[in-house]
Amino acid sequence: MDFTLSSEQAMLRDGARRFLESAGDKGWARYAELGWLAAAVPEDAGGLGADVADMALLAEEMGRALAPPSFADGAVLAVRLVDRIAGATRRALLSGVMEGARRLAPALYEPRRRYALSPETRADRSGGGYALSGAKVLVADGEATDGLLVSAALDGGIGLFLVDPAGPGVERRAYDAVDGSRFADFAFHGAPLDPAGLLGAASPEILEDALDEARLCVCADMLGGLERAMEMTADYLKTRTQFGQPLAGFQALQHALADMFVEADAVRSSVFRALSAFGGDDRSRRRAVSSCWVETFGAAKQLAGMAVHLHGAIGFTEEYRVGQYLRRAMVAERRFGDVEHHLDRYRTLAG
């Protein structure tokens, strides 16, 4: 086993860190030219075919930099869904994503149905095409998207549909999430779709597997953020003086930070473990991703919260950056299933 980054991976990380530090949250426009939107796209569709470890590495840097969290949706999950499910339109859609011409937003979850992936939203055949009825929630980039990827019941199975978010019969309600990112909920009132709107047949398993790569990226994003919050806290303790000495001189605070290291180190190990499972069988991979989610988000709020706490009152201000990691954790932990959901999934998958 070798946990050190290859020289290519180190270059990817260093380049991403430099770019994201200066880009702030305005970077997406340049993701295409950096090749990041092509990373997850398979080579046969003109993409880079990056493996999941590279994707996680990028996500980690995005988490550090508090970059837009919808990378996991638009550049990982959407790509996986289209890649696995779309037939005739696969190449065209993936090209659109890679070039930054299209911004696809997966819409899989539904109101008051937690994280169920068997849709109640349904597509009825209508005049050679379809009429879409139902609702979807928690769509990241739901405001900026030009194409929703909607899962809907069709003929007793599941179909994945490409839906114009501004089309007739589509009602959009956009809102701020706790971390300041933008989400939207959608209602479909018999929204008419032409036959090409159906990308292909899906199944809960296909959706889960596409989600798992995105989930791992969310965990890696959180890991990057937590490690950055920890670094910021150590730096702060070394510069802030009280009682005539730097706070870093107090053992209680040293040990609090050491405890954060202990927790974050476990999250890092869990991410590595899940990455390794992508080379194994389906059940192990699914189980390892849920294990990683539980490990990551079982620790995330406490870690990010301690970073706030150890800064004292300044950490509680909106202006000071460290608190953003706590807010990001509060959103991320509910994105693609939460700790309770993944603990159940982990147990269900026990062999």
Added chain:
Amino acid sequence: MNLAFSAEEKAFAEEVRGFIADNLPAPMAAREAMGFHAERARVAEWQRILNRRGWAAPSWPVEHGGTGWTPVQRYIFERECGLANAPEVNLISLSMVGPVLCRFGSPALRERFLEPILRSDAWFCQGFSEPEAGSDLASLRTRAVRDGNDYVVDGHKIWTTDGHVADFMICLARTDPEARPQAGLSMIILPMDDRGVTVRPIRTLDGDHHINEVFLDGVRVPAGNLIGEPNTGWTQAKYLLAHERTHNAYMGMLCRYVARIPGLVDAEEAAGLPAGQAEALRRRHARLAIDVEALEWSVLRVLAAEPGARAAASASALSVRGARCLLRAADLELAVLGPQAVPRFGPDDGPPLPAGATAAAPGRTTQYLYWWAATIFGGSDEIQRGIIWNAVFR
């Protein structure tokens, strides 16, 4: 980056499992599973079985009887032994004295001790801690004074595991009282049957006897028993710590808990534990299993890392998390047993058990209590946190 066990490593795990299945005596495993401390005779029997296969001393260089395994192979071996309820080997002899003699010992000392250790004929205890030198080990006061061709050792050691059954002590003593605390120490080997050695048992909270205090009163040993150059004992002690960076994660023991708790919950549910409580206990178990999975990868990361400050910090994190997980695991088992965890069982209390107790009960409370010691020995959690702060943040 390469994050997979290789085909060779998987085959090796199979080989180890096969060997244990064929060679670990069932009564020995059953006794070990109970959780009482293994007595010397039982441990020695297992070590001799391993030695016949050439597996007694994985951490030694091959030319001295080691296995030539990679760190990952050594970890796999430890995990499989733990899972199979094999007794823990005498770590002082095999993982401390052996490697130190191989690295620093004179040819005469190697000749005299290495082979007997492998055969389990020479049993060591460790004489490091003293009443006034616990976490602050460098302040120890035991002195070894040169007198002609001998050293004469006087002092008082404490928390000495196996002191009552050991043949020898590897003793850390002050050989230069003028030097700064760390610089004046040496490691020296003492025979425990010397008339200047007095061993007094210390009963511990877990209801067992495994540690002692040892009084050294004019113990005279040949100067050749001093390991390496005089006043280099601290370097040797640090070498030891760097040598065994992952043992404190107790992965073998944790795997053992994770593997056996579900069966225990099933059995208790069948015997009347309400389904809702069984479900809650199973969730706790899953949560523990997930933490243990992460811990295993922390072990692998430390094993793969170049020695250095960062690896030392990760090793300290392992120690803190390992002890915490052990306590959670043992406490979960007590929760599964419920009222059956109340009676006190000693190491020699076999069946018949008190009314209502299952065979799974003896040893559970002993082991739970013992894991509180894991938050102390090998560097307390607070010492580990200090190491982490210094290595990562200072």
